[in-house]
Amino acid sequence: MSYRPKLAVIMVLVIAVSFGIGGGALITASFEASLEEQINAALDDHENLRERIWLICSIAGADTQSLSQLELGRMQGLSVHGTDGTILLDIVPECLNTGLLPVPEQNACVYVQREDAYGYGLLIRSLLIWEDTTFDILVRYDMSSCYAARRIQIELFRKIYAVVIGIGILTALIISWSMTRKLKRISHTARAIQQGDLSARSGVDGQDEFGLLSQDFDAMAESLQSSINRIQSEMARQEAFMGAFAHELKTPMTAIIGYGDLLRRDNLRDETRLMAAEYIVSEGKRLERLSHKLLELLLLQNEEIQMAEQSLPDMIADVQAMVAPLMEERGIVFHCRCDSGTVCLEPDLIRALLYNLLDNAMKAIDADGVITLFCERSDTACRFVVSDNGRGMSLKDLENITEAFYRADKARSRKQGGAGLGLTLCREIIRIHQGELHFSSIPGQGTTVTVTIPARRDTE
C-alpha cells in the first residue's frame, strides 16, 4: 500500500475514533444527568402525593371516595391499596406492576425503571401509615422524554459524525496528497533520469524536509550529469583519437605493404626498385616516430610526476643549448630572455614542452626567421612565451591544433617528419602542471604561444 492512502486512512481513523468516543461520552453523561434529575423530581412528587393522601385522609377519611379526588398530574398511573388487599384507588392500573418491587420499609420508598408497552417508566412504591391503616402506594412516572432526548441527541450526533468524518477524509486526502506530491515529483524525476533524460530536475520549493530532499536530489543529478557529460566528451575525444590514429597507421602501412608487394613482382626497373625500398624505409621510420610519440603520451598519462623547485635560468640555458645549433643551421635568429628565480615543475617535461614549441616555430619559418623565447616569473605564476615570424595559422587551425594528428599543413608536416602529436603532448604536459596554453596567430606574420603555469604548488 502506498504512503498516500495509508496516511489518509490513519488520519480518518484517528478522527473517527476520537470523535466517536468523545461524542458518546458526552451524550451518556448528559443522559445520565437528566435521568437523575427526573428521578429526583419524581421522588419529590411522590413525597407530595403521600402528604396529599395523608391530608385527604385526615380531612375526609380513608375511603375510596375521598381519595378519588386525587389527580394523576405528572403520574402515568397510580394505585393505593390497603395492606389487606382492599383497593382504594386504581388509575390506569395496567401500567403498574407490583411484583417488580419489594415491599418497602415504612416511610421509605423503593423504585425501579422499566420499559414496556407504555414506554420508559419509573415505578415508585411506598407504604403510608395513617392511624391504623397502612396504604400501599404504587405510582408510575413517564421517563420517555429523557430517552427521547437521548435518541434525538444520538440522531444529531450521527449526522454531525458523518459530516465530520467526511470533512476528515477530505482533509486527510488533501494533506497526504500535498505531502506525497513532492515525493512523487522527486520520484518522477528519478525515473526520467533513469530513462536517460539527464537534464530532469525535481525543483520542489520550500524549506521543509521534502524541499531539502529535492534540493539534495537535484544537486546530485547536477553533479551526475556533469560527470557523465565529461565522460562522454572524453569518450568522444578518445574515439576521435582512435579514428585519427587508425588513419595515421593506415597510410604508412599501405605504403609499406604496397611497395613490398611491388618489390616481389620481379619485373621492376632498378630505379623503381630503389624508390620502393626508399619508401618502405621512410614510411617505416614514420611509423617508428609515431609509436615513439605515442609512448611518450602514454607515459605522461600513467606515470606519477614528481615536481621540484627548479632554477629557471638553468633550465632555459639547457633548452637554449639544445636548440641553438639547429637554429644556426637554418639561419634563424634566436632571442632568449629569462627572469631569475625558481619554479616548481618537472624539468624534463617542461624542457620537452619548450623544445616542441620551438621546433614548431622553426618549422613555421620559411626564411629570415626570428624566434624569441621569454620566460617571466611573477609572484604567483611563471609564463613562457614563444613567438616566431613564420607563416602563422588561421583561426580554424588554432581551434584544432592541440587535437591529436591535426595538422595545419598536412603536406609540409609530412616533409618535416611530424607525427601530428607534438601539441597534444604539450597540452598533456601543461595539464599535469595545471597550467594554461594560449595561441595567437596572424596568417603570414607569425605565431605566439603563451604557457602559464602556477609558480607554487600546494603540497597535498
Added chain:
Amino acid sequence: MIRILIVEDEVPISDLLKITLSGEGYSCVCAYDGLKASEILAKEQFDLVLLDVMLPGIDGFELMEYIRSIDTPVIFITAKSAVADRVRGLKLGAEDYIVKPFEILELLARVEGVLRRHGKLDDTIPIGGLTINAKSMVVLRDGIEIPLTKKEYEILLLFARNPGIVLYKSQIYERVWGDDYPDSTRTVELHVQRMKKKVGWQDMIKPVFALGYRLEVSP
C-alpha cells in the same frame, strides 16, 4: 591508351599507384588535392578516376558529385574500413572501392574490372595460343573451347593478366578463394597443375622457388 587520374594526397601512396598502373601500361596523372583534381578533370578526359576520400581542400565525396556529372567511372580509396563510408561512396555513384592497405593484385583486378565493365578494355585476351573472353568466361584454343572449372578459369585469368610476374601461392589463394592463406595446403598447386594440363601451358607456367609461379610468354 587508357588514362587514369590518381587523386591522393599522400605522396608515397600516390607514387605507388602510379608505378603499379604505369607498369600495366596505363597512362597516369596524379593530383594531390581535391581542387587540383577538379581543375585537371575540367581540362582533360579520363577513363577512370582513383579517388582518396580524405583529401585536403575538397573532400573525396564532394569531388565524386562533380565527377558523376562528367560521367567518368570512379574507384574510391578509403583508409576507413567503416561500412558507412563505403555505402556512401557507392551511393554517390562510385563503381568500386579499395580499402587501405591494399595489395597490388587487388588494385589491378578492380581497375581492370571497372574498365572492362565500361567497355574501355577489350573483352578478349589473346595470350599463349589461347583466346580468353573475360565477359563470357570462355577459353578457346584454335577456335575450340576448353572446359574449365570456375577456380581453374580464375587462376588462368590471374596468370593471363599478370604475364611475366611472380604470382605467390598465397596471393593466388587470396585472390581466387577470397580467404586468408592457410599454412599447409596443396590446393593451389593441384589447381595450377590441372589448369596447366588442360590449356597446354605445361612449359609456360614455371615454378619460382617453392613460393609461386610465373607465366612466361614470348612477346
